[in-house]
Amino acid sequence: MSRSHRSVIPGFGLSLGLTITYLSLIVLLPLSAAFIKTSGLTWEEFKTAVFSPRVLASYRISFLASFAAASLNCVFGLIVAWVLVRYPFPGRRVVDALVDLPFALPTAVAGIALTALYAPNGWLGHWLDPIWSSFVHKLADVFPFVDWVGLLGAKLAFDRPGIFIALTFIGLPFVVRTLQPIIEELEPEFEEASASLGANRWQTITRVIFPQLLPALITGFAMAFARALGEYGSVVFISGNMPMRTEITPLLIITKLEQYDYAGATAIAVVMLVASFTLLLIINLLQKWSRRHHAV
Protein backbone atom coordinates (compact mmCIF):
# COMPACT_ATOMS: atom_id res chain seq x y z
CA MET A 1 0.00 0.00 0.00
CA SER A 2 1.57 3.27 -1.01
CA ARG A 3 1.22 6.34 1.14
CA SER A 4 1.01 8.86 -1.66
CA HIS A 5 -2.35 7.38 -2.39
CA ARG A 6 -4.13 8.76 0.65
CA SER A 7 -6.46 6.42 2.41
CA VAL A 8 -10.01 7.44 3.16
CA ILE A 9 -9.60 6.15 6.67
CA PRO A 10 -7.46 8.47 8.78
CA GLY A 11 -4.90 7.41 11.36
CA PHE A 12 -2.78 5.18 9.15
CA GLY A 13 0.51 6.32 10.69
CA LEU A 14 -0.71 5.90 14.21
CA SER A 15 -2.25 2.50 13.72
CA LEU A 16 0.74 1.17 11.78
CA GLY A 17 3.08 2.36 14.52
CA LEU A 18 0.90 0.72 17.12
CA THR A 19 0.79 -2.51 15.14
CA ILE A 20 4.54 -2.68 14.75
CA THR A 21 5.22 -1.86 18.40
CA TYR A 22 2.70 -4.40 19.57
CA LEU A 23 3.93 -7.15 17.28
CA SER A 24 7.51 -6.48 18.29
CA LEU A 25 6.70 -6.72 21.95
CA ILE A 26 4.46 -9.73 21.79
CA VAL A 27 5.94 -11.76 18.94
CA LEU A 28 9.34 -10.58 17.77
CA LEU A 29 11.00 -9.97 21.10
CA PRO A 30 10.53 -13.47 22.52
CA LEU A 31 11.44 -15.02 19.19
CA SER A 32 14.59 -12.98 18.82
CA ALA A 33 15.58 -14.07 22.33
CA ALA A 34 15.68 -17.62 20.97
CA PHE A 35 17.97 -16.52 18.16
CA ILE A 36 20.25 -14.60 20.48
CA LYS A 37 20.55 -17.53 22.88
CA THR A 38 21.45 -19.79 19.98
CA SER A 39 24.07 -17.42 18.65
CA GLY A 40 26.22 -18.34 21.64
CA LEU A 41 26.85 -21.72 20.01
CA THR A 42 29.60 -22.41 17.54
CA TRP A 43 28.56 -23.82 14.18
CA GLU A 44 29.78 -27.28 15.18
CA GLU A 45 27.83 -27.22 18.43
CA PHE A 46 24.77 -25.98 16.59
CA LYS A 47 25.07 -28.78 14.08
CA THR A 48 25.32 -31.51 16.72
CA ALA A 49 22.43 -29.97 18.61
CA VAL A 50 20.01 -29.77 15.72
CA PHE A 51 21.10 -32.54 13.33
CA SER A 52 21.83 -35.45 15.64
CA PRO A 53 19.93 -38.60 14.60
CA ARG A 54 17.55 -38.40 17.52
CA VAL A 55 16.62 -34.81 16.75
CA LEU A 56 16.23 -35.57 13.05
CA ALA A 57 13.89 -38.43 13.89
CA SER A 58 11.81 -36.09 16.02
CA TYR A 59 11.45 -33.56 13.17
CA ARG A 60 10.20 -36.30 10.94
CA ILE A 61 7.67 -37.46 13.48
CA SER A 62 6.49 -33.97 14.37
CA PHE A 63 6.08 -32.74 10.81
CA LEU A 64 4.53 -35.94 9.48
CA ALA A 65 2.07 -36.37 12.33
CA SER A 66 1.09 -32.69 12.24
CA PHE A 67 0.61 -32.81 8.49
CA ALA A 68 -1.48 -35.97 8.68
CA ALA A 69 -3.61 -34.64 11.54
CA ALA A 70 -4.21 -31.29 9.82
CA SER A 71 -5.15 -33.10 6.59
CA LEU A 72 -7.68 -35.31 8.34
CA ASN A 73 -9.09 -32.26 10.08
CA CYS A 74 -9.58 -30.59 6.71
CA VAL A 75 -11.78 -33.45 5.53
CA PHE A 76 -13.87 -33.81 8.65
CA GLY A 77 -13.70 -30.16 9.64
CA LEU A 78 -15.25 -29.27 6.29
CA ILE A 79 -18.07 -31.75 6.83
CA VAL A 80 -18.69 -30.56 10.38
CA ALA A 81 -18.68 -26.91 9.37
CA TRP A 82 -21.01 -27.60 6.44
CA VAL A 83 -23.48 -29.51 8.60
CA LEU A 84 -23.42 -26.91 11.36
CA VAL A 85 -24.17 -24.07 8.94
CA ARG A 86 -26.53 -25.66 6.47
CA TYR A 87 -28.68 -28.10 8.39
CA PRO A 88 -30.83 -26.98 11.28
CA PHE A 89 -31.21 -29.83 13.74
CA PRO A 90 -32.09 -30.01 17.42
CA GLY A 91 -29.05 -29.40 19.62
CA ARG A 92 -27.11 -27.65 16.90
CA ARG A 93 -26.00 -24.88 19.24
CA VAL A 94 -24.67 -27.43 21.71
CA VAL A 95 -22.72 -29.22 19.01
CA ASP A 96 -21.46 -25.88 17.76
CA ALA A 97 -20.17 -25.05 21.23
CA LEU A 98 -18.60 -28.50 21.53
CA VAL A 99 -16.34 -27.75 18.58
CA ASP A 100 -14.59 -25.09 20.65
CA LEU A 101 -13.78 -27.40 23.52
CA PRO A 102 -10.34 -28.43 22.28
CA PHE A 103 -9.50 -24.70 22.30
CA ALA A 104 -10.48 -24.30 25.91
CA LEU A 105 -9.46 -27.58 27.48
CA PRO A 106 -6.03 -27.58 29.11
CA THR A 107 -3.96 -29.74 26.82
CA ALA A 108 -2.78 -31.98 29.64
CA VAL A 109 -6.40 -32.81 30.42
CA ALA A 110 -6.97 -33.68 26.78
CA GLY A 111 -3.87 -35.86 26.79
CA ILE A 112 -4.84 -37.75 29.92
CA ALA A 113 -8.42 -38.22 28.74
CA LEU A 114 -7.31 -39.49 25.33
CA THR A 115 -4.77 -41.83 26.90
CA ALA A 116 -7.36 -43.23 29.28
CA LEU A 117 -9.65 -43.87 26.30
CA TYR A 118 -7.17 -45.36 23.87
CA ALA A 119 -4.87 -47.26 26.25
CA PRO A 120 -4.99 -51.04 25.74
CA ASN A 121 -7.22 -51.29 28.83
CA GLY A 122 -9.23 -48.15 28.01
CA TRP A 123 -12.86 -47.98 26.91
CA LEU A 124 -12.01 -47.57 23.26
CA GLY A 125 -8.54 -49.01 23.21
CA HIS A 126 -9.38 -52.50 24.34
CA TRP A 127 -11.66 -53.18 21.40
CA LEU A 128 -10.25 -50.72 18.88
CA ASP A 129 -6.66 -51.93 19.17
CA PRO A 130 -7.29 -55.36 17.53
CA ILE A 131 -9.42 -53.80 14.78
CA TRP A 132 -6.79 -51.20 14.17
CA SER A 133 -3.93 -53.68 13.97
CA SER A 134 -5.70 -55.96 11.47
CA PHE A 135 -6.71 -52.88 9.47
CA VAL A 136 -3.12 -51.69 9.36
CA HIS A 137 -1.89 -55.06 8.22
CA LYS A 138 -4.35 -55.11 5.35
CA LEU A 139 -3.50 -51.54 4.50
CA ALA A 140 0.21 -52.29 4.49
CA ASP A 141 -0.32 -54.95 1.83
CA VAL A 142 -1.64 -52.28 -0.50
CA PHE A 143 0.31 -49.20 0.58
CA PRO A 144 3.91 -49.84 1.56
CA PHE A 145 4.18 -46.38 3.16
CA VAL A 146 2.22 -47.72 6.15
CA ASP A 147 5.27 -49.71 7.06
CA TRP A 148 7.55 -46.85 6.14
CA VAL A 149 5.95 -44.47 8.65
CA GLY A 150 6.19 -47.18 11.27
CA LEU A 151 2.53 -47.93 11.77
CA LEU A 152 2.86 -51.69 11.38
CA GLY A 153 2.48 -53.30 14.78
CA ALA A 154 1.89 -49.97 16.45
CA LYS A 155 -0.78 -49.78 19.10
CA LEU A 156 -3.09 -46.78 19.28
CA ALA A 157 -1.91 -45.29 22.55
CA PHE A 158 1.76 -45.07 23.53
CA ASP A 159 2.82 -45.21 19.92
CA ARG A 160 2.75 -43.15 16.75
CA PRO A 161 -1.02 -43.31 16.20
CA GLY A 162 -1.40 -41.73 19.64
CA ILE A 163 0.42 -38.61 18.50
CA PHE A 164 -1.87 -38.39 15.50
CA ILE A 165 -4.98 -38.81 17.67
CA ALA A 166 -3.94 -36.04 20.04
CA LEU A 167 -3.00 -33.67 17.22
CA THR A 168 -6.27 -34.31 15.42
CA PHE A 169 -8.18 -33.53 18.58
CA ILE A 170 -6.53 -30.16 19.18
CA GLY A 171 -6.60 -29.12 15.51
CA LEU A 172 -10.26 -29.63 14.65
CA PRO A 173 -11.68 -26.27 15.81
CA PHE A 174 -9.22 -24.34 13.66
CA VAL A 175 -10.58 -25.82 10.47
CA VAL A 176 -14.24 -25.64 11.49
CA ARG A 177 -14.05 -22.08 12.73
CA THR A 178 -12.29 -20.74 9.65
CA LEU A 179 -14.74 -22.45 7.30
CA GLN A 180 -17.99 -21.58 9.07
CA PRO A 181 -18.20 -17.87 8.15
CA ILE A 182 -17.34 -18.63 4.55
CA ILE A 183 -20.02 -21.29 4.28
CA GLU A 184 -22.49 -18.91 5.90
CA GLU A 185 -21.84 -16.40 3.15
CA LEU A 186 -22.16 -19.02 0.48
CA GLU A 187 -25.69 -18.44 -0.78
CA PRO A 188 -27.62 -21.61 -1.66
CA GLU A 189 -28.67 -19.67 -4.76
CA PHE A 190 -25.26 -20.41 -6.25
CA GLU A 191 -25.98 -24.08 -6.08
CA GLU A 192 -29.44 -23.61 -7.48
CA ALA A 193 -28.09 -21.53 -10.31
CA SER A 194 -25.48 -24.12 -11.02
CA ALA A 195 -28.09 -26.86 -11.04
CA SER A 196 -30.44 -24.90 -13.29
CA LEU A 197 -27.58 -24.35 -15.71
CA GLY A 198 -27.33 -28.07 -16.04
CA ALA A 199 -24.49 -29.00 -13.69
CA ASN A 200 -24.78 -32.27 -11.86
CA ARG A 201 -24.15 -32.48 -8.13
CA TRP A 202 -20.52 -33.43 -8.44
CA GLN A 203 -19.87 -30.54 -10.80
CA THR A 204 -21.63 -28.15 -8.44
CA ILE A 205 -19.45 -29.29 -5.59
CA THR A 206 -16.14 -29.28 -7.41
CA ARG A 207 -16.67 -26.29 -9.69
CA VAL A 208 -18.89 -23.99 -7.65
CA ILE A 209 -18.65 -24.70 -3.94
CA PHE A 210 -15.16 -26.05 -3.41
CA PRO A 211 -13.25 -23.22 -5.13
CA GLN A 212 -14.90 -20.72 -2.83
CA LEU A 213 -14.04 -22.72 0.25
CA LEU A 214 -10.49 -23.53 -0.74
CA PRO A 215 -8.75 -20.38 0.57
CA ALA A 216 -10.42 -20.74 3.97
CA LEU A 217 -9.65 -24.45 3.98
CA ILE A 218 -6.00 -23.70 3.37
CA THR A 219 -6.01 -21.18 6.22
CA GLY A 220 -7.63 -23.71 8.50
CA PHE A 221 -5.09 -26.30 7.48
CA ALA A 222 -2.22 -23.92 8.14
CA MET A 223 -3.53 -23.05 11.58
CA ALA A 224 -4.19 -26.64 12.58
CA PHE A 225 -0.78 -27.65 11.24
CA ALA A 226 1.06 -24.88 13.05
CA ARG A 227 -0.76 -25.59 16.27
CA ALA A 228 0.05 -29.29 16.00
CA LEU A 229 3.75 -28.63 15.45
CA GLY A 230 3.99 -26.76 18.72
CA GLU A 231 1.71 -29.01 20.72
CA TYR A 232 3.30 -30.57 23.75
CA GLY A 233 0.91 -31.05 26.66
CA SER A 234 -1.51 -33.53 25.19
CA VAL A 235 0.99 -35.51 23.13
CA VAL A 236 3.44 -36.45 25.86
CA PHE A 237 0.77 -38.38 27.72
CA ILE A 238 -0.30 -40.52 24.82
CA SER A 239 2.84 -40.90 22.72
CA GLY A 240 5.01 -43.08 24.94
CA ASN A 241 7.95 -40.71 24.38
CA MET A 242 10.35 -43.30 22.96
CA PRO A 243 13.54 -41.84 21.50
CA MET A 244 13.77 -42.23 17.70
CA ARG A 245 10.19 -43.48 17.55
CA THR A 246 7.61 -41.32 19.28
CA GLU A 247 9.58 -38.40 20.55
CA ILE A 248 8.15 -35.14 19.19
CA THR A 249 10.41 -32.13 18.78
CA PRO A 250 8.80 -30.04 21.55
CA LEU A 251 9.46 -32.90 23.96
CA LEU A 252 13.07 -33.00 22.90
CA ILE A 253 13.33 -29.28 23.61
CA ILE A 254 11.94 -29.82 27.10
CA THR A 255 14.29 -32.76 27.63
CA LYS A 256 17.25 -30.60 26.66
CA LEU A 257 16.10 -27.91 29.05
CA GLU A 258 15.84 -30.42 31.85
CA GLN A 259 19.44 -31.33 31.21
CA TYR A 260 20.25 -27.65 31.68
CA ASP A 261 21.21 -27.43 28.00
CA TYR A 262 19.57 -24.08 27.29
CA ALA A 263 21.52 -23.31 24.13
CA GLY A 264 20.82 -26.75 22.63
CA ALA A 265 17.11 -26.40 23.39
CA THR A 266 16.86 -22.98 21.77
CA ALA A 267 18.87 -24.19 18.79
CA ILE A 268 16.23 -26.84 18.08
CA ALA A 269 13.55 -24.23 18.69
CA VAL A 270 15.15 -21.97 16.09
CA VAL A 271 15.15 -24.76 13.52
CA MET A 272 11.48 -25.40 14.25
CA LEU A 273 10.74 -21.70 13.97
CA VAL A 274 12.46 -21.31 10.65
CA ALA A 275 10.87 -24.47 9.24
CA SER A 276 7.40 -23.52 10.45
CA PHE A 277 7.76 -19.99 9.17
CA THR A 278 8.82 -21.21 5.75
CA LEU A 279 5.95 -23.64 5.61
CA LEU A 280 3.41 -21.05 6.70
CA LEU A 281 4.77 -18.62 4.15
CA ILE A 282 4.37 -21.21 1.40
CA ILE A 283 0.85 -21.97 2.58
CA ASN A 284 -0.01 -18.27 2.56
CA LEU A 285 1.30 -17.91 -0.98
CA LEU A 286 -0.68 -20.96 -1.98
CA GLN A 287 -3.76 -19.43 -0.51
CA LYS A 288 -3.22 -16.19 -2.39
CA TRP A 289 -2.78 -18.15 -5.56
CA SER A 290 -5.92 -20.18 -5.00
CA ARG A 291 -7.91 -17.05 -4.25
CA ARG A 292 -6.78 -15.50 -7.51
CA HIS A 293 -7.40 -18.56 -9.63
CA HIS A 294 -10.67 -19.67 -8.19
CA ALA A 295 -12.21 -16.30 -7.48
CA VAL A 296 -15.82 -16.23 -8.52
Next chain:
Amino acid sequence: MKSSRILTRLAASVLALALTGSAFAKSVELLNVSYDPTRELYVEYNAAFAKYWKAKTGDDVVVKQSHGGAAKQARSVIDGLQADVVTLALSYDIDEISEKAKLFPADWQKRLPYNSAPYTSTIVFVVRKGNPKGIKDWSDIVKPGVSVITPNPKTSGGARWNYLAAWAYALEKNGGSEEAAKKFVADLYKNVPVLDSGARGSTTTFVQRGIGDVFLSWENEAFLALKEFGADKFEIITPSLSILAEPPVTVVDKNAKKKGSTEVAKAYLEYLYSPEGQEIAGRNFYRPNVPEAKAKFAGQFVNVKLITIDEVFGGWQKAQKTHFADGGFFDQIYLKK
Protein backbone atom coordinates in the same frame (compact mmCIF):
# COMPACT_ATOMS: atom_id res chain seq x y z
CA MET B 1 22.57 -16.77 70.59
CA LYS B 2 19.13 -17.95 71.47
CA SER B 3 18.25 -14.95 73.61
CA SER B 4 19.47 -12.57 70.95
CA ARG B 5 17.30 -14.38 68.45
CA ILE B 6 14.33 -13.99 70.76
CA LEU B 7 15.20 -10.34 71.20
CA THR B 8 15.31 -9.82 67.48
CA ARG B 9 12.02 -11.52 67.09
CA LEU B 10 10.58 -9.45 69.89
CA ALA B 11 11.85 -6.31 68.28
CA ALA B 12 10.47 -7.44 64.97
CA SER B 13 7.06 -8.15 66.38
CA VAL B 14 7.00 -4.87 68.27
CA LEU B 15 7.83 -3.17 65.03
CA ALA B 16 5.15 -5.12 63.22
CA LEU B 17 2.72 -4.23 65.95
CA ALA B 18 3.63 -0.60 65.69
CA LEU B 19 3.24 -0.67 61.94
CA THR B 20 0.02 -2.57 61.61
CA GLY B 21 -1.40 -2.18 65.05
CA SER B 22 -2.86 -5.66 64.97
CA ALA B 23 -0.34 -8.37 64.09
CA PHE B 24 0.73 -10.44 67.05
CA ALA B 25 2.21 -13.50 65.44
CA LYS B 26 4.15 -13.47 62.21
CA SER B 27 2.91 -15.53 59.38
CA VAL B 28 5.70 -17.05 57.36
CA GLU B 29 5.43 -18.73 54.04
CA LEU B 30 7.92 -21.30 52.81
CA LEU B 31 8.17 -22.80 49.38
CA ASN B 32 9.51 -26.34 49.27
CA VAL B 33 10.43 -27.42 45.75
CA SER B 34 10.48 -31.18 45.70
CA TYR B 35 10.46 -34.09 43.29
CA ASP B 36 7.63 -36.27 42.16
CA PRO B 37 6.78 -38.92 44.76
CA THR B 38 7.14 -36.86 47.95
CA ARG B 39 3.65 -35.36 47.78
CA GLU B 40 2.15 -37.43 50.57
CA LEU B 41 5.25 -37.25 52.74
CA TYR B 42 5.36 -33.48 52.75
CA VAL B 43 1.64 -32.98 53.13
CA GLU B 44 1.91 -34.81 56.43
CA TYR B 45 5.24 -33.32 57.40
CA ASN B 46 4.22 -29.73 56.65
CA ALA B 47 1.25 -30.00 58.98
CA ALA B 48 3.44 -31.47 61.72
CA PHE B 49 6.08 -28.81 61.27
CA ALA B 50 3.56 -25.97 61.30
CA LYS B 51 2.26 -27.27 64.62
CA TYR B 52 5.75 -27.62 66.03
CA TRP B 53 6.77 -24.16 64.87
CA LYS B 54 3.63 -22.55 66.23
CA ALA B 55 4.26 -24.13 69.61
CA LYS B 56 7.89 -23.12 69.59
CA THR B 57 7.70 -19.57 68.32
CA GLY B 58 4.06 -18.62 68.08
CA ASP B 59 4.46 -17.91 64.37
CA ASP B 60 2.24 -19.41 61.77
CA VAL B 61 4.08 -21.10 58.96
CA VAL B 62 2.47 -22.10 55.73
CA VAL B 63 4.54 -24.41 53.57
CA LYS B 64 3.72 -24.47 49.92
CA GLN B 65 4.76 -27.44 47.84
CA SER B 66 5.83 -27.83 44.29
CA HIS B 67 6.32 -31.27 42.76
CA GLY B 68 7.55 -32.60 39.44
CA GLY B 69 10.43 -34.39 37.76
CA ALA B 70 13.59 -33.54 39.72
CA ALA B 71 15.39 -31.93 36.79
CA LYS B 72 12.43 -29.77 35.88
CA GLN B 73 12.12 -28.64 39.47
CA ALA B 74 15.80 -27.77 39.69
CA ARG B 75 15.53 -25.81 36.47
CA SER B 76 12.58 -23.83 37.81
CA VAL B 77 14.69 -22.81 40.80
CA ILE B 78 17.60 -21.90 38.52
CA ASP B 79 15.22 -19.84 36.40
CA GLY B 80 14.05 -17.93 39.43
CA LEU B 81 11.36 -19.88 41.27
CA GLN B 82 11.63 -18.49 44.81
CA ALA B 83 12.16 -21.75 46.66
CA ASP B 84 13.24 -21.48 50.28
CA VAL B 85 14.21 -25.12 50.43
CA VAL B 86 14.73 -27.81 47.81
CA THR B 87 14.19 -31.49 48.55
CA LEU B 88 15.11 -33.28 45.34
CA ALA B 89 15.68 -36.83 44.18
CA LEU B 90 19.43 -36.71 43.87
CA SER B 91 22.35 -34.47 44.65
CA TYR B 92 23.25 -33.84 41.01
CA ASP B 93 20.22 -31.67 40.44
CA ILE B 94 20.93 -29.67 43.59
CA ASP B 95 24.57 -29.35 42.51
CA GLU B 96 23.32 -27.84 39.28
CA ILE B 97 21.35 -25.19 41.15
CA SER B 98 24.45 -24.30 43.13
CA GLU B 99 26.63 -24.22 40.05
CA LYS B 100 24.32 -22.46 37.61
CA ALA B 101 22.51 -20.02 39.85
CA LYS B 102 24.96 -19.74 42.77
CA LEU B 103 22.11 -19.66 45.23
CA PHE B 104 24.02 -21.59 47.89
CA PRO B 105 27.59 -22.83 48.37
CA ALA B 106 28.88 -25.87 46.49
CA ASP B 107 29.52 -27.79 49.70
CA TRP B 108 25.84 -27.67 50.63
CA GLN B 109 25.70 -31.41 51.13
CA LYS B 110 27.92 -31.18 54.20
CA ARG B 111 25.57 -28.85 56.01
CA LEU B 112 23.18 -31.49 57.35
CA PRO B 113 23.83 -34.98 58.73
CA TYR B 114 23.96 -38.10 56.51
CA ASN B 115 24.92 -36.26 53.32
CA SER B 116 21.93 -34.00 53.87
CA ALA B 117 19.59 -36.93 53.34
CA PRO B 118 17.19 -37.28 56.28
CA TYR B 119 15.70 -40.37 54.70
CA THR B 120 16.80 -42.77 52.00
CA SER B 121 15.04 -45.07 49.65
CA THR B 122 15.88 -47.67 47.10
CA ILE B 123 14.62 -49.16 43.88
CA VAL B 124 12.30 -52.15 43.94
CA PHE B 125 10.11 -53.99 41.44
CA VAL B 126 6.34 -53.84 41.39
CA VAL B 127 4.71 -56.74 39.58
CA ARG B 128 1.11 -57.73 39.00
CA LYS B 129 -0.52 -60.00 41.61
CA GLY B 130 0.76 -63.55 41.54
CA ASN B 131 3.86 -62.44 39.65
CA PRO B 132 2.75 -64.09 36.38
CA LYS B 133 6.14 -63.61 34.71
CA GLY B 134 8.02 -65.05 37.69
CA ILE B 135 10.22 -62.00 38.20
CA LYS B 136 12.66 -62.32 41.06
CA ASP B 137 15.73 -60.33 40.16
CA TRP B 138 17.23 -57.95 37.62
CA SER B 139 18.20 -60.81 35.32
CA ASP B 140 14.50 -61.67 34.89
CA ILE B 141 13.46 -58.28 33.58
CA VAL B 142 15.84 -58.21 30.62
CA LYS B 143 14.35 -61.41 29.21
CA PRO B 144 12.52 -61.03 25.91
CA GLY B 145 8.77 -60.69 26.32
CA VAL B 146 8.91 -58.96 29.69
CA SER B 147 7.61 -55.43 29.50
CA VAL B 148 9.27 -52.96 31.87
CA ILE B 149 7.97 -49.57 32.95
CA THR B 150 10.47 -46.93 34.01
CA PRO B 151 10.57 -43.17 33.36
CA ASN B 152 13.07 -41.39 31.14
CA PRO B 153 16.40 -41.09 32.97
CA LYS B 154 17.12 -37.86 31.17
CA THR B 155 14.29 -36.12 32.93
CA SER B 156 13.46 -38.18 36.00
CA GLY B 157 15.69 -38.54 39.03
CA GLY B 158 14.09 -41.83 40.03
CA ALA B 159 14.72 -43.24 36.58
CA ARG B 160 18.41 -42.49 36.89
CA TRP B 161 18.51 -44.50 40.10
CA ASN B 162 16.71 -47.36 38.26
CA TYR B 163 19.22 -47.30 35.46
CA LEU B 164 22.22 -47.18 37.76
CA ALA B 165 20.89 -49.96 39.96
CA ALA B 166 20.54 -52.19 36.88
CA TRP B 167 24.03 -51.22 35.76
CA ALA B 168 25.49 -51.98 39.20
CA TYR B 169 23.81 -55.38 39.23
CA ALA B 170 25.23 -56.24 35.81
CA LEU B 171 28.68 -55.08 36.84
CA GLU B 172 28.60 -57.29 39.90
CA LYS B 173 27.29 -60.31 37.99
CA ASN B 174 29.89 -59.97 35.25
CA GLY B 175 32.97 -59.31 37.30
CA GLY B 176 32.98 -55.60 36.62
CA SER B 177 32.83 -55.79 32.84
CA GLU B 178 31.54 -52.50 31.49
CA GLU B 179 30.70 -54.03 28.10
CA ALA B 180 28.45 -56.60 29.76
CA ALA B 181 26.77 -53.90 31.82
CA LYS B 182 26.16 -51.84 28.70
CA LYS B 183 24.52 -54.76 26.97
CA PHE B 184 22.46 -55.61 30.04
CA VAL B 185 21.07 -52.09 30.31
CA ALA B 186 20.45 -51.94 26.55
CA ASP B 187 18.46 -55.19 26.80
CA LEU B 188 16.53 -53.72 29.69
CA TYR B 189 15.53 -50.61 27.75
CA LYS B 190 14.53 -52.73 24.78
CA ASN B 191 11.78 -54.01 27.05
CA VAL B 192 10.53 -50.52 27.91
CA PRO B 193 7.45 -49.57 25.84
CA VAL B 194 6.78 -46.13 27.35
CA LEU B 195 9.16 -43.54 28.75
CA ASP B 196 7.26 -41.12 30.96
CA SER B 197 9.02 -37.96 32.00
CA GLY B 198 8.51 -38.44 35.74
CA ALA B 199 8.04 -41.21 38.29
CA ARG B 200 4.38 -40.34 38.92
CA GLY B 201 3.62 -40.63 35.23
CA SER B 202 5.11 -44.12 35.16
CA THR B 203 3.05 -45.18 38.14
CA THR B 204 -0.04 -44.09 36.26
CA THR B 205 1.04 -45.95 33.15
CA PHE B 206 1.61 -49.16 35.07
CA VAL B 207 -1.25 -48.99 37.54
CA GLN B 208 -4.00 -47.11 35.73
CA ARG B 209 -3.31 -48.01 32.10
CA GLY B 210 -2.29 -51.57 32.84
CA ILE B 211 0.85 -51.42 30.71
CA GLY B 212 3.89 -53.52 31.56
CA ASP B 213 4.76 -56.60 33.62
CA VAL B 214 7.16 -54.95 36.00
CA PHE B 215 7.51 -51.41 37.20
CA LEU B 216 10.85 -50.15 38.48
CA SER B 217 9.91 -47.88 41.28
CA TRP B 218 11.03 -45.95 44.28
CA GLU B 219 10.41 -48.18 47.25
CA ASN B 220 8.13 -45.61 48.86
CA GLU B 221 6.19 -45.13 45.65
CA ALA B 222 5.76 -48.90 45.41
CA PHE B 223 4.33 -49.15 48.94
CA LEU B 224 2.09 -46.20 48.21
CA ALA B 225 0.80 -47.79 45.03
CA LEU B 226 0.00 -50.92 46.98
CA LYS B 227 -1.74 -48.95 49.69
CA GLU B 228 -3.73 -46.84 47.27
CA PHE B 229 -4.62 -49.32 44.55
CA GLY B 230 -4.85 -52.46 46.60
CA ALA B 231 -2.41 -55.17 47.67
CA ASP B 232 -4.70 -57.59 45.86
CA LYS B 233 -3.52 -56.22 42.52
CA PHE B 234 0.23 -55.80 42.91
CA GLU B 235 3.23 -57.26 44.68
CA ILE B 236 6.56 -55.78 45.59
CA ILE B 237 9.63 -57.78 44.63
CA THR B 238 12.92 -56.73 46.15
CA PRO B 239 15.86 -57.65 43.92
CA SER B 240 19.06 -59.18 45.27
CA LEU B 241 20.94 -55.93 44.85
CA SER B 242 19.77 -52.38 44.64
CA ILE B 243 21.05 -48.87 45.03
CA LEU B 244 21.02 -46.65 48.07
CA ALA B 245 19.10 -43.59 46.95
CA GLU B 246 19.77 -40.53 49.02
CA PRO B 247 17.33 -37.75 48.17
CA PRO B 248 19.00 -34.75 49.77
CA VAL B 249 17.61 -31.48 51.09
CA THR B 250 19.02 -27.99 51.42
CA VAL B 251 18.10 -24.41 52.16
CA VAL B 252 18.31 -22.10 49.17
CA ASP B 253 20.33 -19.47 51.01
CA LYS B 254 19.88 -16.48 48.77
CA ASN B 255 16.15 -16.89 48.30
CA ALA B 256 15.58 -17.46 51.99
CA LYS B 257 17.67 -14.44 52.88
CA LYS B 258 15.75 -12.27 50.47
CA LYS B 259 12.45 -13.42 51.89
CA GLY B 260 13.69 -13.29 55.48
CA SER B 261 12.86 -16.93 56.01
CA THR B 262 16.33 -18.33 56.64
CA GLU B 263 15.65 -19.30 60.23
CA VAL B 264 12.40 -21.11 59.63
CA ALA B 265 13.74 -22.74 56.46
CA LYS B 266 16.66 -24.17 58.40
CA ALA B 267 14.41 -25.36 61.19
CA TYR B 268 12.11 -26.91 58.59
CA LEU B 269 14.89 -29.13 57.29
CA GLU B 270 16.41 -29.85 60.71
CA TYR B 271 13.06 -31.01 62.00
CA LEU B 272 13.13 -33.74 59.36
CA TYR B 273 15.79 -35.37 61.54
CA SER B 274 13.69 -35.12 64.73
CA PRO B 275 11.88 -38.21 66.03
CA GLU B 276 8.61 -36.88 64.66
CA GLY B 277 10.08 -36.04 61.26
CA GLN B 278 11.70 -39.45 61.00
CA GLU B 279 8.48 -41.13 62.10
CA ILE B 280 6.58 -39.36 59.31
CA ALA B 281 9.21 -40.37 56.78
CA GLY B 282 8.96 -43.98 57.91
CA ARG B 283 5.18 -43.90 57.83
CA ASN B 284 5.41 -42.70 54.24
CA PHE B 285 7.70 -45.61 53.39
CA TYR B 286 10.99 -43.75 53.26
CA ARG B 287 13.84 -45.39 55.14
CA PRO B 288 14.64 -43.11 58.09
CA ASN B 289 18.33 -42.31 58.45
CA VAL B 290 18.56 -41.61 62.20
CA PRO B 291 19.49 -44.88 63.95
CA GLU B 292 16.60 -44.99 66.48
CA ALA B 293 13.96 -44.45 63.80
CA LYS B 294 15.80 -46.79 61.47
CA ALA B 295 15.55 -49.55 64.05
CA LYS B 296 11.88 -48.83 64.62
CA PHE B 297 10.98 -49.19 60.97
CA ALA B 298 13.38 -52.04 60.21
CA GLY B 299 10.54 -54.53 60.00
CA GLN B 300 8.84 -52.58 57.24
CA PHE B 301 11.64 -52.91 54.70
CA VAL B 302 13.32 -55.95 53.20
CA ASN B 303 17.00 -56.09 53.95
CA VAL B 304 18.72 -55.82 50.59
CA LYS B 305 22.30 -55.32 49.56
CA LEU B 306 22.53 -51.63 48.74
CA ILE B 307 25.40 -50.22 46.76
CA THR B 308 26.09 -46.49 46.77
CA ILE B 309 26.63 -44.21 43.85
CA ASP B 310 29.97 -43.06 45.18
CA GLU B 311 31.53 -46.52 45.42
CA VAL B 312 30.31 -47.85 42.06
CA PHE B 313 30.04 -44.76 39.89
CA GLY B 314 32.39 -42.31 41.56
CA GLY B 315 29.67 -39.83 42.43
CA TRP B 316 26.82 -38.15 40.61
CA GLN B 317 28.80 -35.73 38.51
CA LYS B 318 30.70 -38.57 36.91
CA ALA B 319 27.67 -40.84 36.55
CA GLN B 320 25.71 -38.06 34.92
CA LYS B 321 28.44 -37.35 32.39
CA THR B 322 29.07 -40.95 31.38
CA HIS B 323 25.52 -42.19 31.33
CA PHE B 324 22.94 -39.48 30.92
CA ALA B 325 24.56 -36.55 29.13
CA ASP B 326 23.82 -36.13 25.42
CA GLY B 327 25.65 -38.87 23.56
CA GLY B 328 26.17 -40.80 26.82
CA PHE B 329 25.50 -44.50 27.30
CA PHE B 330 21.76 -44.00 27.57
CA ASP B 331 21.54 -42.20 24.24
CA GLN B 332 23.69 -44.86 22.59
CA ILE B 333 21.12 -47.52 23.48
CA TYR B 334 18.54 -45.85 21.26
CA LEU B 335 20.86 -44.90 18.44
CA LYS B 336 22.04 -48.46 17.90
CA LYS B 337 18.58 -49.68 16.93
